[in-house]
Amino acid sequence: MPELPEVETVRRGLVPVLQGTILIDVQTFREDLRYPFPLFFAEQLKGQTVETLERRAKYLLLHLSGSQTLIIHLGMSGRLRIDSTHDFIKQKHDHVIFRTSRHQTIAYNDARRFGLMDLIPTQNWHDYIHFKKLGPEPFDQEFTFEVFHKSLQKHQQPIKVALLDQRLIVGVGNIYASESLWGSKIHPNRSANTLTPKETELLLINIREVLNRAIKAGGSTLRDHQQPDGKLGYFQHQFAVYSRYLEPCLREGCQGHIRKFAQAGRSTYYCEACQK
Ligand SMILES: [Zn+2]
Numbered sequence: 001m002p003e004l005p006e007v008e009t010v011r012r013g014l015v016p017v018l019q020g021t022i023l024i025d026v027q028t029f030r031e032d033l034r035y036p037f038p039l040f041f042a043e044q045l046k047g048q049t050v051e052t053l054e055r056r057a058k059y060l061l062l063h064l065s066g067s068q069t070l071i072i073h074l075g076m077s078g079r080l081r082i083d084s085t086h087d088f089i090k091q092k093h094d095h096v097i098f099r100t101s102r103h104q105t106i107a108y109n110d111a112r113r114f115g116l117m118d119l120i121p122t123q124n125w126h127d128y129i130h131f132k133k134l135g136p137e138p139f140d141q142e143f144t145f146e147v148f149h150k151s152l153q154k155h156q157q158p159i160k161v162a163l164l165d166q167r168l169i170v171g172v173g174n175i176y177a178s179e180s181l182w183g184s185k186i187h188p189n190r191s192a193n194t195l196t197p198k199e200t201e202l203l204l205i206n207i208r209e210v211l212n213r214a215i216k217a218g219g220s221t222l223r224d225h226q227q228p229d230g231k232l233g234y235f236q237h238q239f240a241v242y243s244r245y246l247e248p249c250l251r252e253g254c255q256g257h258i259r260k261f262a263q264a265g266r267s268t269y270y271c272e273a274c275q276k
Contacts, residue, residue: 004171075114
C-alpha cells in the first residue's frame, strides 16, 4: 500500500508533468473505483488547467482553474503512469486516462480498485468528508513538538499504536513508526503519555527524518523509472529495524538484536537493548 512518502513522491513526479497544463481529454472506463465517480466527472475536468498539486495525508489534490479540486487516493494498488509517446496503449486495469496539452497521457491503473477520485470546490477542500478526522501533517511547521506532546498526554495506548492513529498525526505508517522509535531510543510499548517533552521532540525529528529519507529515495527511484509509480515500494536497504528480526542492532556501540511482536495486529520491530 502506498504510504505518505510514496504519495509525496508521486506528487513531486506529477508537478513537472501536470502543473500549468490543460486537461484536453479525460476518459473513464468504468462507473466507479471504491466509490462512484462524480456525475459528469470527465466532462467537468475537460478544459481545466491544473494550477497546483498538493498533498493531504495520502490524498493528492490537483487544484484546477475552474475553482475545483480533483482528489486522488491510490488506495491499495493505485498507480499513475505517464506516457510521453504518441502511441499510448491502454493496459489492463487502466480505469482513467488524462490527456494533457503537452501531449502526454496519464493513466490511472488500479487492479484492486480501492482508490478514489472526487471533484470538490477548491474553496472548501479542507472540509472534505475524508479529511475531517485527519490529524496534523508531520511536516507542518505549526505542528511543534509541544503540540505533539500535549496530544500524546491524552493517550495511554503504546506509543507505536498511537503513531498509527491518523487523528494524532497523519502519514506515519507501520514501517516508519518502528523506524522513528528506534531512532529515538523509545520502546514501542511505552504508554504514549509517558514520553517526556525531550523524547517527544526527538521522536518528531526522527519521524520527519525517516519520512524525508524515504521521499528522497523515492525521488531517485523516480528518476530511474521516469514515472510516478505508486508502487515504488519501500526502500528496504535503508531500514534500521523493520524486517530485521534477530539481526544485530545498527546503532554504534549497541550489542542488542532486533526483536518483533504484534501490536494492534501489526508487526513491530525494535532493539531489545537500546530502546527504553
Ligand atoms: Zn540497539
